[in-house]
Each structure stands twice: as structure tokens, then as C-alpha cells.
Amino acid sequence: MATLEELKARKTDIGPPPVEKFLHSIIKENYGKWRYHEILKSGVLAHTAESGAVIYTVRAASPRLISTDFIRYICDLAEKYCDGYLRFTSRNNVEFLLANKDNIEPLIGELENNGIPVGGTGRSISNIVHTQGWVHCHSAATDASGLVKVVMDELIDHFKNEDLPAKLRIAVACCLNMCGAVHCSDIAILGLHRTVPKIDNERLPKICEIPSTVASCPNAAIRPTFIDGKKSVKIDEDRCMYCGNCYTVCPAMPIADPLNDGVSIWVGGKVANTRQGPSFTKLAIPFLPNNPPRWPEVTSAIKNIVEVYARNGKKYERMAEWIDRIGWTKFFSLTGIQFTKYHIDDFKHAGLSYRRTTQMRS
Amino acid sequence: MSETPLLDELEKGQWPSFVSEIKKSAKKNKKAEGLLGQLELSYKEKKTHWKHGGIVGVRGYGGGVIGRFSDVGEEFPGAAHFHTIRVNQTAGFFYTAEALRKICDIWDRHGSGLTNLHGSTGDLVLLGADTDSLEDIFCELSKEGWDLGGSGGGVRTPSCCVGPARCEFSCYDTLALNQDITMTYQDELHRPSFAYKWKFKFSGCPNDCVAAIARSDFAVIGTWRDDIQIDQDAAAEYVQNGLDIQTDLLAKCPTRCIEWDGSLRINNPDCTKCMHCINVMPKALRPGKDKGACILMGAKAPIVQGALLASVIVPFIRLQPPYDEIKGIIKKIWEFWDENGVARERIGECIQRVGLGNFLEAIGVEISPQVVTQPRDNPYIFYEEYYEEEGGEG
Ligand code: SF4
Ligand code: SF4
Ligand code: SF4
Ligand code: SF4
Numbered sequence: 001m002a003t004l005e006e007l008k009a010r011k012t013d014i015g016p017p018p019v020e021k022f023l024h025s026i027i028k029e030n031y032g033k034w035r036y037h038e039i040l041k042s043g044v045l046a047h048t049a050e051s052g053a054v055i056y057t058v059r060a061a062s063p064r065l066i067s068t069d070f071i072r073y074i075c076d077l078a079e080k081y082c083d084g085y086l087r088f089t090s091r092n093n094v095e096f097l098l099a100n101k102d103n104i105e106p107l108i109g110e111l112e113n114n115g116i117p118v119g120g121t122g123r124s125i126s127n128i129v130h131t132q133g134w135v136h137c138h139s140a141a142t143d144a145s146g147l148v149k150v151v152m153d154e155l156i157d158h159f160k161n162e163d164l165p166a167k168l169r170i171a172v173a174c175c176l177n178m179c180g181a182v183h184c185s186d187i188a189i190l191g192l193h194r195t196v197p198k199i200d201n202e203r204l205p206k207i208c209e210i211p212s213t214v215a216s217c218p219n220a221a222i223r224p225t226f227i228d229g230k231k232s233v234k235i236d237e238d239r240c241m242y243c244g245n246c247y248t249v250c251p252a253m254p255i256a257d258p259l260n261d262g263v264s265i266w267v268g269g270k271v272a273n274t275r276q277g278p279s280f281t282k283l284a285i286p287f288l289p290n291n292p293p294r295w296p297e298v299t300s301a302i303k304n305i306v307e308v309y310a311r312n313g314k315k316y317e318r319m320a321e322w323i324d325r326i327g328w329t330k331f332f333s334l335t336g337i338q339f340t341k342y343h344i345d346d347f348k349h350a351g352l353s354y355r356r357t358t359q360m361r362s
Numbered sequence: 363m364s365e366t367p368l369l370d371e372l373e374k375g376q377w378p379s380f381v382s383e384i385k386k387s388a389k390k391n392k393k394a395e396g397l398l399g400q401l402e403l404s405y406k407e408k409k410t411h412w413k414h415g416g417i418v419g420v421r422g423y424g425g426g427v428i429g430r431f432s433d434v435g436e437e438f439p440g441a442a443h444f445h446t447i448r449v450n451q452t453a454g455f456f457y458t459a460e461a462l463r464k465i466c467d468i469w470d471r472h473g474s475g476l477t478n479l480h481g482s483t484g485d486l487v488l489l490g491a492d493t494d495s496l497e498d499i500f501c502e503l504s505k506e507g508w509d510l511g512g513s514g515g516g517v518r519t520p521s522c523c524v525g526p527a528r529c530e531f532s533c534y535d536t537l538a539l540n541q542d543i544t545m546t547y548q549d550e551l552h553r554p555s556f557a558y559k560w561k562f563k564f565s566g567c568p569n570d571c572v573a574a575i576a577r578s579d580f581a582v583i584g585t586w587r588d589d590i591q592i593d594q595d596a597a598a599e600y601v602q603n604g605l606d607i608q609t610d611l612l613a614k615c616p617t618r619c620i621e622w623d624g625s626l627r628i629n630n631p632d633c634t635k636c637m638h639c640i641n642v643m644p645k646a647l648r649p650g651k652d653k654g655a656c657i658l659m660g661a662k663a664p665i666v667q668g669a670l671l672a673s674v675i676v677p678f679i680r681l682q683p684p685y686d687e688i689k690g691i692i693k694k695i696w697e698f699w700d701e702n703g704v705a706r707e708r709i710g711e712c713i714q715r716v717g718l719g720n721f722l723e724a725i726g727v728e729i730s731p732q733v734v735t736q737p738r739d740n741p742y743i744f745y746e747e748y749y750e751e752e753g754g755e756g
Contacts, residue, residue: 010501012422013548015450017507019537022456023527032526032535036596036645047528055528065380065489067387067394068466068475075459075466086462088455088479090523090572097528116378131482134404135380135397136430136444136489138412143404145380146372153375178663179482184576184671216706218666245665249706251414258408271576273568273583274638275616278575278671292405293371315610316642348668 024085024097026055042162043118044104056098058107061117061127061152061159064092065135065145073114081107091127091169093120119160123167123315125306126159128152130172131179133191139244140174141261142191142290147172147298151189154299155306165313165322168306169271176243186319187305188266188281189298191290193242195260196235197253201227208250216249241347263288263298267305267331268320279320282328284335286342301337308335327361363388363395368405387475393490394474396440400432411441418445418493420500424553426510427496443492444474447499448485448511450544450551453537454524455480461506468502483561484521484572485511515705516554517547522564523571530644531637532566533584533653534681540564542685556696557703557712567649568637574658574672579709580692581658581672582681588650589630590639596646597626611642654680657691660710670710675722677732694725 020028030049037047045057062070074094078086081103087095094116096107108118120126128151131137133144151170158164171182174191182188204213213233214222221239225232233253235246244255265288269281284305288297312334313322323331332339345353363385372381384401387394400411416429428446435442449465465486469475474490481487491499500510511519520543523529525536543562544551550560563574566584574581601607607622619632620639626646628639640647657679658672679687695709698721703712713721722729731737 009505011504012509013552014504014507014509015545015548016452016509016541017461018541019453019456019527022452022458022461027527032532034526034528034530036530038645047530057528061378062479063378063380063383064478064480065383066477066479067383068470068477069386070383071462071466071477071479075462078459084459086457086459087524088457090455090484090521092480115376117376129482134410134412135401136412136446138410138414138430140410140412146405149372149375149377149379149381152377156376159377173663176663177665178669183663183669184573212705216666218668243665247414248665256409261408271570271573272637273570273575274636274641275614277616277636278570280669280671290408292408293368315606316614316638 022085022087024055024083024099026053026099027085027097029053030055039122039162040104042124042160043108043121045121054101056101056104058096058098058104058111058118059089059120060094060096060111061120062088062092062094063145063149064127064130077107077110089120089127091120091129093127117156117160122162123164124158124160124162125152125155125164125168125170128170128172129180129185131174133174137174139177139247139255140191141193141256142174142263143292144172144174144180144191146292147189147263147295150294150299151302154303158306158310164306164310166316166318168309168319170302176245177248182266182269183280184269184271184278185281186267186269187302188269189302190264190266191261192264192287193244193255193257193261194287195242195255195257196237196240197242197244197247197255199233199235200252200254201230201232204232204250204252205230208252213246213250213253216246218243218245222246258290262290263295265298265301265305268323270318270320275316275318276321276324283343284331284337286340305335305337329361364399364402366398366402369398369402384476391440391470391475393440393444393492394476396432396438396442397444397474397476397490399438400434400441403434403437412444418496420496420510422552423510424555425513425516426552427491428513429493440474441490444490445493445496447473447488447491447496448481448483448513448519449488449503450509450511450519451480451484451486451521453522453540453544454527455484456527464506465503465508468499468506472499472502483511483518485519510552512551512554512559514554515556515558516552516560517550517556518559518561519551520544520562520564521572523566525564525566529566531569531584531640531649533586533649534566534582534655536564536566536582536584538683539582539681539685539688542683546689557699558706558708560709568635569641574661576661576671578661578672579659580695581661582655582688583658584649584653584655585635585678586650586653587678588652590628590633590650591648592626592628593646594625597643598624600643600646605643611639614638614642654678657688659695660708660713662708662710666706667711667714670708670714672710673718674733676727677730691725691727698724 130144171185265285266281418429478487522536522540563578619629657676661672
């Protein structure tokens with residue numbers, strides 16, 4: 001238990017510590033005065049300031065779900081080579097910030113000897129942003145960390161080398177809540193359910209509020225009802241698209257179904273405002289089975305899409321821009337992915353994606 | 363430790379393994395051991411074993427800790443309570459080894475030893491605490507200068523790109539604004555009282571490295587208004603070094619406003635500030651000098667009414683401390699949301715429901731063509747003004 005002293009010292013709302021004390025002196029001195037950067041080699045950046053000062057960055061992989069041992073290890077490296085300074089990227093890579101160029105190679109050597117690849121810069125695949133999955137979430141239709149691991153094992157050369165037309169951003173989310181930005185990634189791996197939630201009529205009246213449960217459904221599939229004289233809800237199965245929103249609101253409507261839960265693959269999303277601007281991902285593969293521990297169907301599907309893009313995309317063409325140039329018909333024929341009725345939108349603004357011109361590639 | 367034949371398969375291959383991480387902690391920590399066992403079961407059954415979240419927390423806070431209980435806690439006692447503690451990360455994710463080690467010490471003493479660096483929103487996430495240790499963990503973190511992040515229907519932990527700390531493109535001080543906003547709205551962050559979550563994200567330029575346009579209710583993305591700065595010598599150097607300027611630069615400009623005849627000429631009024639040319643030759647091109655940001659609102663994932671990208675609310679705003687103008691806008695928006703929002707509806711959905719025009723009018727922001735890509739193409743207009751016939755019933 002906390003000591004009395006600790007309880008007295010307990011302050012609320014202090015907020016995060018000011019960042020200044022975590023900045024290397026080179027960064028502090030040249031804050032806001034950077035002039036340009038170069039990629040010295042894959043995974044190594046050099047930022048030069050107007051003053052001529054240079055800070056080097058070595059970008060390394062991380063599984064994101066890490067033990068304190070891992071953190072202590074990268075801290076040791078930061079102390080040995082980086083005066084103790086390090087940071088993380090928004091895609092969960094570790095970045096070591098070095099003042100001394102001579103430390104770059106020894107640092108990379110140590111990282112690689114300990115199984116931590118260096119890369120993820122420029123025209124490569126950076127770390128996969130992902131969610132909690134079976135490791136730590138109640139609504140997961142699949143595991144996120146496992147998918148990331150098997151996909152990155154498969155694509156590791158594209159992390160280590162800048163050998164793609166443009167950068168390629170992959171994201172994994174384990175349900176439609178999409179705690180990661182999968183709706184705007186070059187490739188998105190999305191876990192989904194395919195069957196209607198099962199209603200626990202015993203527990204439901206005790207733990208759920210009927211009106212908010214009814215209101216939770218985006219497709220108005222839920223109606224209030226009476227079962228054996230007790231208030232409950234029923235689902236119009238034809239209207240349910242298995243989003244799981246009702247389960248988030250009412251725990252007595254579990255949606256997990258090991259036999260039918262699985263993974264879908266989406267492509268052509270983008271966040272950056274560069275060139276043609278941001279866009280959503282679009283459906284490439286409606287369903288692949290959950291096949292842990294190594295999801296072979298998913299890894300080969302992703303590998304195929306990446307390799308077709310790598311061969312056919314032009315320099316600086318993101319996945320979305322490449323598909324825009326060649327057209328979706330060609331995308332499906334080049335990748336050999338089957339186009340099905342599931343690819344045609346039938347939700348709210350469906351008509352917007354119908355082809356409303358005779359212009360098309362054969 | 364129990365046998366984990368399925369998870370062991372995930373220790374093969376070249377990418378660092380999260381299973382190895384769990385095992386490292388499991389060797390010395392009962393909670394991590396519980397997680398390992400439970401996860402193996404999930405892999406076997408293809409099914410999660412976490413129950414719906416429960417309400418736990420620390421005194422004085424309405425969020426920052428998310429309850430997580432196992433449905434197989436008897437079999438795996440270590441996993442029975444496995445709560446998440448969201449620690450508000452530093453701006454730009456900068457740390458020192460010393461500071462991270464102190465967090466590790468606290469976490470090794472009281473928790474599972476497992477973390478996420480970082481969570482999807484940006485927090486430094488401690489994964490796997492018992493209900494009984496939450497207060498102790500909070501006290502010790504607080505003594506070291508750390509505070510909790512957000513959860514639930516309130517402001518979520520703001521996050522920002524590396525910005526001026528290590529990026530020449532940054533058009534405003536993302537770290538300073540991130541810190542200022544985080545400190546200004548501590549109450550909204552720690553005691554959630556909104557209809558639903560509210561995410562702030564700050565990117566220094568249109569490259570948008572924190573995915574603000576895709577993931578935040580309130581996105582501040584740096585941009586500029588005047589001419590791109592050109593260093594002609596450096597441009598020539600890129601070309602000499604083999605840059606295919608026609609294909610890789612000129613043809614990729616979305617408005618074809620760059621030309622090259624031995625020196626670069628940009629027709630700046632046509633430039634949409636897309637960053638492409640600057641990204642290709644950072645040594646030769648830089649954003650202009652009249653810098654600020656564009657405010658966009660309403661991005662979200664599909665739940666409930668469908669995914670949205672953020673859209674422009676304020677095309678350009680200058681950002682200097684004490685940031686009164688942007689805070690004034692935030693205040694008006696929250697007042698509007700308080701009156702018009704409904705539970706579990708993100709602000710983006712709310713804006714679509716009431717109409718962007720009505721929303722802008724309500725928050726007192728100037729209505730300009732820059733907030734749309736085109737005027738409406740349907741005639742279903744809700745007119746609010748009419749002529750009255752003179753003389754009345756007479
Ligand atoms: S995406 Fe869904 S299942 Fe995955 S962590 Fe988020 S809410 Fe949980
Ligand atoms: S899963 Fe989604 S669509 Fe189906 S009933 Fe629940 S809320 Fe409605
Ligand atoms: S968003 Fe722009 S300013 Fe921020 S880190 Fe990315 S490139 Fe640099
Ligand atoms: S920033 Fe984009 S739009 Fe502007 S000149 Fe460069 S490439 Fe063209």
C-alpha cells in the first residue's frame with residue numbers, strides 16, 4: 001500500500017512532463033531550425049540544421065507489446081550510443097537519436113544481433129499499427145499482434161530495404177471499432193464477425209438498458225420485445241451486418257463465433273495530403289479464415305498484393321495512386337483476386353461507387 | 363510456465379516476437395504468466411477470453427484506467443484482473459533512458475511488466491494491473507511526474523508529430539500546442555463528461571504523420587499561405603545526381619504548377635500545398651514563411667454511422683502562444699456539442715446531422731468555399747429567409 005507520505009504527495013492533473021527535459025541538446029539548440037534531411041541508408045536519417053549541426057536517427061522495429069526487459073535493453077543502447085535519448089514513432093518504431101555518426105554502425109550491429117531489425121524509412125514498409133486482439137480486448141474477431149508478427153515475418157525485406165514504389169502503410173484492426181487507422185492505410189487487415197449476436201435473454205434485462213441497446217444499432221435491426229414476460233430485444237437478422245456495436249453497449253449480446261469470425265483485406269487508403277490527397281481503403285478480399293497461429297491464407301494474400309504492387313507501381317505511386325492509374329479491373333486481374341458481389345457497396349451511399357459513365361478500361 | 367505450442371510458432375521468423383516479450387515477463391511475473399496461458403487458449407479456441415470492460419479507477423479520476431477481467435480467471439489467476447493504465451505520453455514520444463527505467467521499476471513492482479509503446483491514441487500503456495494496486499501505481503507514477511491519459515466520453519490523450527524538434531517541414535510548434543492543449547483541458551481529459559470521445563491530433567505539415575485527418579475529431583495540420591521557398595542550387599544538385607525531375611516531380615504535382623528549365627518555377631497561386639515536391643527535394647524546397655495550420659474536424663472509424671475523414675473547418679489559422687483564437691473556437695464547438703450532441707455520436711456525425719453550414723454558423727466561423735470541394739448538386743435547400751407579402755391580409 002502507498003505510504004501516508006505518498007498519499008500526501010499525490011497530485012492530480014499534473015499532465016505529462018514538459019518535453020524539454022527529454023530532448024537531446026542538439027535538438028534543443030536547433031529546435032525549429034532544421035534545414036533538410038537525408039536518408040543515409042534504409043533506417044538511418046540525418047537531419048541538418050541551419051547551424052550545420054546534425055542529429056542522426058536510427059529507426060528500429062518493435063513488436064509494440066513489449067516487456068520492461070525490452071525497454072531496459074533499448075535504454076541501455078540509448079545510453080551507450082545516444083547520450084540516453086530515444087523516441088518512438090507514431091507507428092511504434094523505436095528511434096535512437098545520435099550526435100555521433102561513428103555510433104551508427106555499432107548500434108545497428110547490436111540491434112541486429114539481438115533480433116531487432118533496422119529500417120522502415122522512405123519507400124519501405126514501416127511497422128504495422130495495430131490493436132489489442134485476443135491479447136487484451138473483449139470484442140476481437142481475431143488477434144492483432146499475431147497477424148502483425150506473421151505478416152512482418154513475410155515482408156521483412158521490405159522493412160529493411162527501400163525497394164517499393166512508395167511507402168507502404170499497413171494496419172491491423174481486430175473488429176469494426178478499428179482502434180487503428182485501418183480505414184486509411186495502403187493495406188488494411190480487418191477482423192470481422194459474420195454471424196448475428198446471440199442474445200442472452202436471462203442476463204439481458206438485468207445488465208442492459210433496452211432503449212440504448214435498441215438505439216445502438218446503425219441499421220435499426222434491434223427491436224424491443226418480451227421473452228417469457230421479461231423485457232429483452234430481438235434482432236432482425238436480415239438487417240444485421242455484424243458490426244458488434246450492440247455488444248459494445250450490451251454485454252448480453254455476445255457476437256464472437258470461432259467458426260465464422262475471420263479476416264478481410266482492404267487496400268488503397270492513404271492519410272497524407274500528398275498528390276491526390278487522403279482516401280479510404282476499399283475492399284480487396286471479403287473473407288479469409290482465422291487460421292492461427294500463422295494465418296497462412298492472410299500472409300500469402302498480403303504478400304501477393306505487395307509483390308504485384310512492387311512490380312507494377314511507378315516511383316512515388318502509393319497503392320491508391322497505382323490502382324487509380326491502372327483501374328480496379330486490372331487490380332483484380334493482376335492480383336488474381338476474385339471480384340464478388342460483396343465488393344459492390346449496398347450500404348447507405350452505395351450508388352456513389354457505381355460506375356456512372358461508359359468510360360472504362362477493357 | 364504452461365506449455366504454449368501454438369504461441370511458440372510465433373517466436374519463429376525475423377520480426378521481433380510479442381510472444382517472446384510475454385514470456386520474458388512471464389518468467390518472473392505471475393500476471394504475465396496468466397496472460398500467456400490465456401492467450402494460448404484463445405489461439406486454440408480462436409476466441410477472446412476477455413470480458414466486457416469493467417469500471418475501475420483511481421481517486422479523483424473518471425478515466426485513464428480501463429478495467430479488463432478474464433472469463434477464465436480461475437484457470438489463469440494471473441489474468442483474472444488485467445487492467446490497462448494509460449499514462450499520458452510525452453509530446454512527440456521523446457524520452458530519456460532514465461525516465462523510462464523509472465516507469466519500468468514501478469511497473470515491475472506492481473504490474474505484469476508488459477506494456478504497449480504506444481497505444482493507438484498515443485498513451486504509454488501499462489497492460490495488466492490488479493484492482494488493488496491501481497492507487498499505488500498512480501501515486502508512484504505521479505511522484506515521478508507522470509499523469510494518466512484519457513478514456514471514455516471525454517478528451518482523449520492528445521498526440522502530435524515530431525514537429526520542430528526534428529523535422530524541417532513543421533509549420534507550427536506541434537509539441538508546444540500539444541502540451542498547451544493537454545494542460546488546458548486536464549479536467550475534460552480526466553473527468554469525461556462529453557457525449558462521446560474527443561481526439562485532438564497535431565501534425566506539423568500536410569504529410570500528417572500522426573494521421574490526424576483520419577483519426578481525430580479535431581485535427582490541426584500545419585500549412586502555409588505564401589510561396590514555397592526555393593534553393594535553386596540545391597535543386598540543380600538533385601537533378602545532377604540523377605533525379606528524373608519530369609516524371610518524379612513535375613508530372614506528379616497535382617495542379618501541374620511546377621516547371622523546370624534549369625531552374626525551378628512554381629506558380630504558387632495554383633499550389634495546393636500537397637508537399638510532394640518538398641518531400642522529393644527537401645534540400646531545395648521548403649514550405650513558405652507565412653505559416654500556420656488548417657483545422658479539420660470529424661474523422662472517425664466506422665462505428666456507428668460509417669467512417670469519416672476529417673473536413674476543413676478553418677482553412678488557415680496562425681498558431682502562437684497563448685493560442686487564444688484556437689481555444690475560443692474549441693470553446694464554441696463544445697458549447698454547440700453540449701446542446702446538440704447525442705450519446706455515442708462523434709462530433710463528425712453530429713456535424714453531418716445538423717449540416718456543416720449550420721455548424722459553422724453556430725460556432726461563428728466564416729463560411730468559405732474552401733470548406734467544400736464543390737457546391738451542392740441537389741436542390742433540396744432548406745431556406746431560412748422569405749419575403750413576406752406587403753400589406754398582409756388587407
Ligand atoms: S479493434 Fe475492436 S477488438 Fe480490436 S482492440 Fe479495438 S475494439 Fe478491441
Ligand atoms: S451487430 Fe450491429 S448490425 Fe447487428 S444487431 Fe448488433 S448493432 Fe445491429
Ligand atoms: S507531419 Fe510534417 S512536420 Fe510533422 S513530422 Fe511529419 S513531415 Fe514532419
Ligand atoms: S506542394 Fe504539391 S501542389 Fe504545390 S507545387 Fe509542390 S507538388 Fe505542386
